[in-house]
Amino acid sequence: MEGGSDDKLxxxxxxxxxxxxxxxxxSQSTVSRALRGDPNVNEETRRxxxxxxxxxxxxxDKNASNLRRQRSNTIAVLFFxxxxxxxxxxxxxxxxxxxxxxxxxxKRSFDLLIxxxxxxxxxxxxxxxxxxxxxxxxxxxxxxxxxxxxxxxxVAQGTRFVRWGAVEDGQPGLSIGSDNFQGGRTITxxxxxLGRRQIAFLGDASNHYPExxxxxRGFLSSMAAAGLEPGPQIDAISSEESGxxxxxxxIGSGFQFDGIVAASDLIAAGALHWLRDAGIDVPRDVSLxxxxxxxxxxxVNPPLTTMAQDTSLAGEKLxxxxxxxxxxxxxxxxxxxxxxxxxxxxxxxx
Amino acid sequence: MEGGSDDKLxxxxxxxxxxxxxxxxxSQSTVSRALRGDPNVNEETRRxxxxxxxxxxxxxDKNASNLRRQRSNTIAVLFFxxxxxxxxxxxxxxxxxxxxxxxxxxKRSFDLLIxxxxxxxxxxxxxxxxxxxxxxxxxxxxxxxxxxxxxxxxVAQGTRFVRWGAVEDGQPGLSIGSDNFQGGRTITxxxxxLGRRQIAFLGDASNHYPExxxxxRGFLSSMAAAGLEPGPQIDAISSEESGxxxxxxxIGSGFQFDGIVAASDLIAAGALHWLRDAGIDVPRDVSLxxxxxxxxxxxVNPPLTTMAQDTSLAGEKLxxxxxxxxxxxxxxxxxxxxxxxxxxxxxxxx
DNA sequence: CTGAAAGCGCTTACAG
DNA sequence: CTGAAAGCGCTTACAG
Numbered sequence: 001m002e003g004g005s006d007d008k009l010x011x012x013x014x015x016x017x018x019x020x021x022x023x024x025x026x027s028q029s030t031v032s033r034a035l036r037g038d039p040n041v042n043e044e045t046r047r048x049x050x051x052x053x054x055x056x057x058x059x060x061d062k063n064a065s066n067l068r069r070q071r072s073n074t075i076a077v078l079f080f081x082x083x084x085x086x087x088x089x090x091x092x093x094x095x096x097x098x099x100x101x102x103x104x105x106x107k108r109s110f111d112l113l114i115x116x117x118x119x120x121x122x123x124x125x126x127x128x129x130x131x132x133x134x135x136x137x138x139x140x141x142x143x144x145x146x147x148x149x150x151x152x153x154x155v156a157q158g159t160r161f162v163r164w165g166a167v168e169d170g171q172p173g174l175s176i177g178s179d180n181f182q183g184g185r186t187i188t189x190x191x192x193x194l195g196r197r198q199i200a201f202l203g204d205a206s207n208h209y210p211e212x213x214x215x216x217r218g219f220l221s222s223m224a225a226a227g228l229e230p231g232p233q234i235d236a237i238s239s240e241e242s243g244x245x246x247x248x249x250x251i252g253s254g255f256q257f258d259g260i261v262a263a264s265d266l267i268a269a270g271a272l273h274w275l276r277d278a279g280i281d282v283p284r285d286v287s288l289x290x291x292x293x294x295x296x297x298x299x300v301n302p303p304l305t306t307m308a309q310d311t312s313l314a315g316e317k318l319x320x321x322x323x324x325x326x327x328x329x330x331x332x333x334x335x336x337x338x339x340x341x342x343x344x345x346x347x348x349x350x
Numbered sequence: 351m352e353g354g355s356d357d358k359l360x361x362x363x364x365x366x367x368x369x370x371x372x373x374x375x376x377s378q379s380t381v382s383r384a385l386r387g388d389p390n391v392n393e394e395t396r397r398x399x400x401x402x403x404x405x406x407x408x409x410x411d412k413n414a415s416n417l418r419r420q421r422s423n424t425i426a427v428l429f430f431x432x433x434x435x436x437x438x439x440x441x442x443x444x445x446x447x448x449x450x451x452x453x454x455x456x457k458r459s460f461d462l463l464i465x466x467x468x469x470x471x472x473x474x475x476x477x478x479x480x481x482x483x484x485x486x487x488x489x490x491x492x493x494x495x496x497x498x499x500x501x502x503x504x505v506a507q508g509t510r511f512v513r514w515g516a517v518e519d520g521q522p523g524l525s526i527g528s529d530n531f532q533g534g535r536t537i538t539x540x541x542x543x544l545g546r547r548q549i550a551f552l553g554d555a556s557n558h559y560p561e562x563x564x565x566x567r568g569f570l571s572s573m574a575a576a577g578l579e580p581g582p583q584i585d586a587i588s589s590e591e592s593g594x595x596x597x598x599x600x601i602g603s604g605f606q607f608d609g610i611v612a613a614s615d616l617i618a619a620g621a622l623h624w625l626r627d628a629g630i631d632v633p634r635d636v637s638l639x640x641x642x643x644x645x646x647x648x649x650v651n652p653p654l655t656t657m658a659q660d661t662s663l664a665g666e667k668l669x670x671x672x673x674x675x676x677x678x679x680x681x682x683x684x685x686x687x688x689x690x691x692x693x694x695x696x697x698x699x700x
Numbered sequence: 701c702t703g704a705a706a707g708c709g710c711t712t713a714c715a716g
Numbered sequence: 717c718t719g720a721a722a723g724c725g726c727t728t729a730c731a732g
Binding site for chain 2: 060102130
């Protein structure tokens with residue numbers, strides 16, 4: 001005998017399928033079948049078993065069930081966020097994504113395990129390999145150059161995963177992301193349509209941040225299509241501080257601008273602060289736009305014109321695609337449309 | 351033989367402790383002991399086993415381990431958010447809390463399972479009773495009158511849980527929360543110190559929202575201490591829309607106000623919008639304060655003076671307390687201090 | 701310091 | 717439609 005300490009740990013004894021079988025006068029196998037909805041069970045027997053299970057508040061032990069079935073019915077979400085090692089500072093956009101992933105999981109009776117840890121640490125955890133999750137969803141605006149080797153390792157290990165991010169050829173694994181190029185085009189076109197001509201871009205445009213660089217390419221494309229000379233591109237990662245610094249550099253550059261396309265809402269919010277402090281009025285003097293449509297986008301003053309990424313659809317597609325992968329069905333990368341949300345910061349409305 | 355479909359599901363065969371035992375020329379029990387850090391293992395044997403485990407990328411199967419130990423080393427977080435059934439709209443304050451809970455869990459090698467589902471649905475899931483979690487953390491600004499029967503049911507079931515919220519006598523289970531009364535006092539005193547006299551309170555003050563009503567009591571206490579007549583209290587739940595509606599009602603009431611204490615940042619942000627549209631300048635005409643210190647509090651214009659709740663400490667304490675409960679140690683409810691954050695909305699700074 | 705063995709609570713092929 | 721039995725991969729008391 002052992003378990004003395006276990007008794008202390010589990011204050012209330014949980015009923016097992018044997019307890020139910022005993023009370024129902026059937027075998028434990030029949031209980032298991034009845035509760036799992038096996039059609040080969042007498043209707044009356046099933047009802048009796050279900051009644052007893054309810055009465056005893058019986059719940060299938062997931063550990064036993066998962067062990068036997070070699071499936072966990074659980075998905076793990078890992079964040080790879082570069083700017084901030086502090087999980088409570090995580091980009092609101094991804095928190096919204098997390099919400100929709102949860103919903104998509106719940107719909108399918110899947111559980112969700114999350115980790116905001118830095119990548120390096122998660123790596124050791126390895127949810128899938130410890131049998132706690134059937135697959136991984138990767139989220140975050142991290143530095144892709146750092147990120148990529150990890151993805152390659154995942155592929156090499158045969159881990160099932162889907163990531164949110166830029167969708168490009170030759171990437172390791174599957175990706176789902178917004179149409180960042182088209183998004184950049186659309187929002188830039190909008191500013192041009194408002195009569196803005198001297199437009200700068202705030203955001204990293206290197207291969208370290210492929211989503212930003214796609215947005216930048218869209219920006220360039222719209223400028224070229226309108227026969228305009230693009231203003232300066234100034235590096236920034238997705239944070240308010242970085243947006244403030246970028247706005248400062250833009251002003252310091254001496255470039256006379258009447259429009260700013262920021263690569264994210266957080267960058268735009270930072271720029272907004274800085275412009276205000278510099279006595280530049282948005283949208284009177286300068287039209288400013290963001291990207292993502294986080295909650296704060298409508299709370300700042302003036303509210304930000306931005307490209308909304310469809311987080312509901314994104315969460316659903318991430319889960320759906322991952323589950324295809326898990327069950328061995330064919331699955332592929334996917335590009336989702338982004339939608340222009342016009343608010344006051346661009347000057348289109350009063 | 352079965353498992354044909356399982357083979358498809360698990361693309362890569364996972365090594366077991368028997369595989370390692372075979373290669374190391376020891377018994378499986380020794381492998382288990384070595385990997386779990388049992389001191390009764392020869393140092394050399396341990397090193398050999400660890401090397402093989404690394405090479406094979408072996409990970410302990412958590413389902414088997416949990417089943418055997420009757421412990422999951424997992425905590426579940428459940429949200430009970432009233433205003434919004436949409437998880438992507440969840441109050442940013444709780445998302446920040448979620449971050450710090452994750453960190454506290456990671457520190458202890460605990461995993462975190464989350465659900466943004468409505469309470470009624472979670473109820474059936476019952477993470478603890480299915481053996482997936484050792485205990486529950488409950489989060490959310492839900493209606494406490496609806497909430498309470500669920501808490502009582504949890505207590506009756508013997509479920510281990512800790513909730514974030516108002517700490518009051520006679521509550522079912524353990525609670526951890528900020529000192530909302532003192533918080534309400536502090537921020538009201540601050541406005542009074544700034545020369546404001548006609549101060550209204552925006553937020554529900556009934557027993558449906560005990561945190562808000564504690565803040566309101568603090569507001570009343572400070573007003574009384576200063577010999578001032580409190581302005582009107584106007585119901586609002588924690589959302590921007592509700593804050594806008596409350597501000598509209600306040601203006602409609604005809605009460606001449608020079609200060610507003612809002613029960614949360616989201617309410618304050620909504621009020622700010624409405625006041626601006628009504629041509630009332632914050633902070634020149636009216637000092638406005640929030641509560642929570644969510645990220646958006648510093649992004650709005652003017653940035654909100656608010657009471658910061660210490661989410662880092664809160665997450666740590668929630669996890670620590672829950673784990674005490676799980677291991678049968680004595681544990682108790684706890685009140686955490688809130689801190690005044692002065693920004694521009696109160697008029698203290700330019 | 702180590703091994704053989706029991707058992708955690710399920711699911712499911714197999715045999716009626 | 718049902719039962720007896722094997723086995724998922726561990727942990728740990730027991731006996732050396």
